[in-house]
Amino acid sequence: MSSRGDKFKASLDDGRSVWLEGKPIASVSEHAEFKGTLNTIGKLFNMMDDPQERDKAGYLVPETGKYAHSSFLVPYSQEELDKRSRSFAHWSSATNGMMSRLSDYARSMVTGWYAARDQLSELDPQFAHKISAYYEHARDNDLFLTTAIIDPQIDRSSGLDDKRIAERFLHVVRETSEGIVVRGAKMIATGAPYTHDFVIFSFLQFQSEHRKHAHVLIVPANSPGLHIVCRESFHHPNERNHPLSSRYDEMDAVLFFDDVLIPWERVLLYGDSEKVLALRANKTANGLAFHQNVVRFVAKLEFITGVSFAVAEAIGVTGFLHIQEKLGELLTQIDVIKALVIAAETQAKPDASGVLVPDLQYVETARSLGTKYYPRAVEILQQVGAGGFVQTPSDAEDFYGPISKLMHQYFEGASVSAEKKVELFKLAWDLIGSPLGARHLLYEKFYAGDPIRGLANHYNRFDKGSLTDPIWKLLKENSKGKSPAI
Numbered sequence: 174m175s176s177r178g179d180k181f182k183a184s185l186d187d188g189r190s191v192w193l194e195g196k197p198i199a200s201v202s203e204h205a206e207f208k209g210t211l212n213t214i215g216k217l218f219n220m221m222d223d224p225q226e227r228d229k230a231g232y233l234v235p236e237t238g239k240y241a242h243s244s245f246l247v248p249y250s251q252e253e254l255d256k257r258s259r260s261f262a263h264w265s266s267a268t269n270g271m272m273s274r275l276s277d278y279a280r281s282m283v284t285g286w287y288a289a290r291d292q293l294s295e296l297d298p299q300f301a302h303k304i305s306a307y308y309e310h311a312r313d314n315d316l317f318l319t320t321a322i323i324d325p326q327i328d329r330s331s332g333l334d335d336k337r338i339a340e341r342f343l344h345v346v347r348e349t350s351e352g353i354v355v356r357g358a359k360m361i362a363t364g365a366p367y368t369h370d371f372v373i374f375s376f377l378q379f380q381s382e383h384r385k386h387a388h389v390l391i392v393p394a395n396s397p398g399l400h401i402v403c404r405e406s407f408h409h410p411n412e413r414n415h416p417l418s419s420r421y422d423e424m425d426a427v428l429f430f431d432d433v434l435i436p437w438e439r440v441l442l443y444g445d446s447e448k449v450l451a452l453r454a455n456k457t458a459n460g461l462a463f464h465q466n467v468v469r470f471v472a473k474l475e476f477i478t479g480v481s482f483a484v485a486e487a488i489g490v491t492g493f494l495h496i497q498e499k500l501g502e503l504l505t506q507i508d509v510i511k512a513l514v515i516a517a518e519t520q521a522k523p524d525a526s527g528v529l530v531p532d533l534q535y536v537e538t539a540r541s542l543g544t545k546y547y548p549r550a551v552e553i554l555q556q557v558g559a560g561g562f563v564q565t566p567s568d569a570e571d572f573y574g575p576i577s578k579l580m581h582q583y584f585e586g587a588s589v590s591a592e593k594k595v596e597l598f599k600l601a602w603d604l605i606g607s608p609l610g611a612r613h614l615l616y617e618k619f620y621a622g623d624p625i626r627g628l629a630n631h632y633n634r635f636d637k638g639s640l641t642d643p644i645w646k647l648l649k650e651n652s653k654g655k656s657p658a659i
């Protein structure tokens with residue numbers, strides 16, 4: 174019997190239209206650029222059938238008697254919320270925090286909508302039935318999911334009143350008895366070539382006349398007319414020299430919808446921007462999904478911190494005060510994000526259906542801090558290793574060639590052999606200097622949306638009087654003290 178990982182890989186050759194370097198990909202499962210990543214994901218899927226691993230990553234679904242990933246677990250108790258958290262941490266640490274969209278994020282969004290279906294039924298009477306059927310289907314078939322929310326970056330100064338924009342943003346061109354036919358594009362969908370279904374929703378707050386642009390959809394990757402257009406691959410076949418790029422290239426893609434039929438049962442909402450916004454803002458779904466983001470981020474910070482420590486030790490710079498200060502700063506980053514995860518979990522509150530939802534404020538704060546922490550962590554690692562990242566031979570083979578003796582002599586580290594030091598610096602360069610590393614820096618800055626508008630929204634939504642009232646009060650008392658007349 175084939176493993177879950179093998180089944181996952183085989184399921185991707187389902188007629189989907191995936192484009193890389195101007196060519197359609199005949200078999201995603203066999204394509205050299207995806208092999209490393211798919212092997213990594215396959216191993217994670219196999220955990221669900223491994224008695225040593227399955228309780229760390231998954232849970233036994235009472236209705237089916239089979240294990241599913243804990244992102245599908247609806248948490249009604251602290252114990253169940255902890256189980257979700259541990260499963261995110263387990264998958265994240267298995268990939269050193271380098272794979273962010275292992276589907277546990279989008280699965281959590283679907284789980285949240287399912288968990289809150291009774292409240293969300295007021296948006297559409299069909300919602301509860303549709304989301305329940307889809308949630309069970311996704312859970313019981315190990316579906317890999319990703320989100321694609323953002324509209325194509327054509328002209329951000331213009332909106333839907335501009336025909337050029339309206340035509341290109343995803344919209345309904347026809348309604349039929351079977352469903353709606355949509356046209357337009359979406360970006361960015363991480364993991365797109367090897368996802369089963371896309372969770373798609375409109376992002377902008379549209380005017381009511383733009384109802385054809387308002388929707389929440391679940392779209393199978395092999396839908397006729399859907400094209401998945403990949404960015405350049407950052408995969409590298411050489412595991413020894415590129416330990417991260419060879420395993421963890423989560424492909425990003427743009428989706429073209431060339432008149433794609435979305436069956437009514439996969440149209441969760443359509444035609445009402447207010448309702449789409451209400452679903453998007455649902456605290457149960459966002460709390461469960463964003464929680465995964467920050468648990469995963471802890472693993473990434475631990476990884477880059479570990480690499481920074483190892484680099485510092487390898488070249489004997491740990492004794493310098495300013496290096497110690499910077500390595501200490503990395504530890505505080507981990508502590509702050511971990512503390513926010515703990516706060517979000519311990520302050521979790523039941524929603525109207527009794528679902529225990531992590532505190533969104535703490536989770537959002539951690540996501541915002543992450544956009545600044547990761548670039549700073551990369552900067553610190555650069556400061557620690559300095560020119561060492563480019564003082565490595567092109568290939569470790571040189572250690573066995575005619576200049577072997579000199580190689581061992583001149584690449585030697587303070588505390589490690591020349592070979593180990595070169596391996597370490599190649600790993601570090603893959604993390605911060607390779608195309609994959611550059612993509613990760615961009616990812617951490619933007620995956621949660623525009624960080625600038627995110628923080629500005631935080632300010633705009635905040636009850637400012639709670640902080641300014643005491644100031645005005647103090648000044649009033651102060652001025653009273655100065656004025657003997659009062």
Ligand SMILES: Cc1cc2nc3c(=O)[nH]c(=O)nc-3n(C[C@H](O)[C@H](O)[C@H](O)COP(=O)(O)OP(=O)(O)OC[C@H]3O[C@@H](n4cnc5c(N)ncnc54)[C@H](O)[C@@H]3O)c2cc1C
Nearest residue numbers: 320321322323326329361362363615616619620622623625
């Ligand atoms: C590696 C990577 C992976 C991603 N994966 C996913 C994914 O799987 N699913 C998904 O849905 N999304 C994904 N995203 C997309 C991400 O959500 C967006 O990049 C993010 O929301 C920012 O939008 P944008 O890239 O269109 O930037 P834009 O909105 O085009 O912004 C460009 C610049 O203009 C400024 N700007 C634009 N409009 C305004 C405005 N109205 N007011 C003020 N300033 C403005 C911004 O601050 C920014 O500096 C991913 C992004 C990256 C980088």
